[in-house]
Amino acid sequence: MKTLITNIGELTTNAPTPEHAEGGGDLRGTLHDAAVLIDGDRIAWVGPAADAPDADETVDAEGRALIPGFVDSHSHLVFGGDRAAEFEARMQGQKYAAGGIRSTVAATRAATDEELRIRLRGFLDEMLAQGTTTVEIKSGYGLDVATEERLVRLAAEVTPEVTFLGAHVVPAEYADRGDDYVELVTGEMLDACAPHAKWIDVFCETGAFTVPQSRRVLEAGIARGLQPRVHASQLGPGEGVRLAVELGAASIDHGTYLTDDDVTALAGSETVLTLLPGVEFSTRQPYPDARRLIDADVTVAIACDTNPGSSFTSSMPFCIAVAVRDMRMTVAEAIHAATAGGAAALRRTDIGRIAPGMRADLVLLKSQSRVHLAYRPGVPLVDAVWKDGVRAV
Numbered sequence: 001m002k003t004l005i006t007n008i009g010e011l012t013t014n015a016p017t018p019e020h021a022e023g024g025g026d027l028r029g030t031l032h033d034a035a036v037l038i039d040g041d042r043i044a045w046v047g048p049a050a051d052a053p054d055a056d057e058t059v060d061a062e063g064r065a066l067i068p069g070f071v072d073s074h075s076h077l078v079f080g081g082d083r084a085a086e087f088e089a090r091m092q093g094q095k096y097a098a099g100g101i102r103s104t105v106a107a108t109r110a111a112t113d114e115e116l117r118i119r120l121r122g123f124l125d126e127m128l129a130q131g132t133t134t135v136e137i138k139s140g141y142g143l144d145v146a147t148e149e150r151l152v153r154l155a156a157e158v159t160p161e162v163t164f165l166g167a168h169v170v171p172a173e174y175a176d177r178g179d180d181y182v183e184l185v186t187g188e189m190l191d192a193c194a195p196h197a198k199w200i201d202v203f204c205e206t207g208a209f210t211v212p213q214s215r216r217v218l219e220a221g222i223a224r225g226l227q228p229r230v231h232a233s234q235l236g237p238g239e240g241v242r243l244a245v246e247l248g249a250a251s252i253d254h255g256t257y258l259t260d261d262d263v264t265a266l267a268g269s270e271t272v273l274t275l276l277p278g279v280e281f282s283t284r285q286p287y288p289d290a291r292r293l294i295d296a297d298v299t300v301a302i303a304c305d306t307n308p309g310s311s312f313t314s315s316m317p318f319c320i321a322v323a324v325r326d327m328r329m330t331v332a333e334a335i336h337a338a339t340a341g342g343a344a345a346l347r348r349t350d351i352g353r354i355a356p357g358m359r360a361d362l363v364l365l366k367s368q369s370r371v372h373l374a375y376r377p378g379v380p381l382v383d384a385v386w387k388d389g390v391r392a393v
């Protein structure tokens with residue numbers, strides 16, 4: 001089955017070619033009056049609409065904008081309960097601290113698989129409707145062997161991008177015995193979770209895990225064939241970025257407080273810095289300066305970090321709008337970070353771009369320009385979504 005999407009007024013490919021690059025070597029690879037041919041689950045052809053090949057069906061984009069499906073490389077979607085009261089208190093002046101995670105742990109342990117599954121699928125539907133076609137999902141609200149295993153198993157039902165985050169925070173029953181908990185995470189818990197996961201993650205932060213503890217967690221995961229990614233420098237500066245770079249992590253996430261040495265280390269590395277604008281928005285923390293990172297040639301991703309504590313949005317368009325307004329990214333940079341950047345943060349070469357051979361994950365906007373994603377915050381601007389070549393919205 002071949003589907004031609006034609007009459008695309010503005011096509012963001014993230015795959016520039018010399019003859020098509022706008023303004024000479026633009027990273028976004030913008031084409032006008034373009035068409036995209038989908039063959040099965042892949043993109044078969046991209047080019048000027050006037051040269052488009054034949055297809056079994058044709059979709060008229062009516063001059064509107066088409067972008068790659070969003071790649072959300074950081075989420076925590078399997079949990080019970082919510083923390084609306086905590087959010088409300090925070091908006092009235094209470095400070096955010098990592099320990100709030102424990103209240104979600106109790107609700108998650110109490111929930112059945114089916115309750116968690118229904119919730120998870122609801123979030124995924126919400127995300128798809130807003131243009132997100134790939135989602136990474138972390139565990140981390142179980143913090144005991146049985147519940148962590150349930151969380152990675154449920155996540156693996158819906159995505160290949162599953163992250164074991166047993167080292168999210170030290171659970172209440174291990175208070176003041178962090179090293180004992182790390183022993184559990186790197187032993188019995190890892191044994192139970194590794195078969196369902198691709199990634200190992202740790203929250204390397206004051207109030208969560210120290211640098212030596214984080215190293216133990218990541219190295220144990222690597223030894224089991226998992227690939228590292230790290231939560232760090234969210235609440236203050238620390239050594240997490242350098243640990244992530246040293247261990248070849250695919251991504252360090254948050255990076256709200258980065259030193260110049262951190263930025264230099266990231267710029268010379270394969271590690272992506274994943275910005276989470278929803279977190280600063282809903283914790284009232286200062287925003288990291290994305291301009292500083294991009295100008296230093298750090299690869300940047302944007303993700304929603306959907307979770308009940310620090311960022312309960314699932315909307316990539318919202319995060320793009322915040323990144324543009326408050327992190328000083330251009331709209332084109334923010335969309336690149338939310339697509340190709342997310343793919344790099346997941347070490348995926350088959351998504352995040354619109355080019356022959358890539359997965360046909362596409363988002364048709366209601367507007368003629370991608371700029372509307374930041375210009376019209378909060379407005380539903382996604383008209384149609386294709387996931388693996390199938391019209392999903």
Ligand SMILES: [Zn+2]
Pocket residue numbers: 074075076231305307
């Ligand atoms: Zn997170």
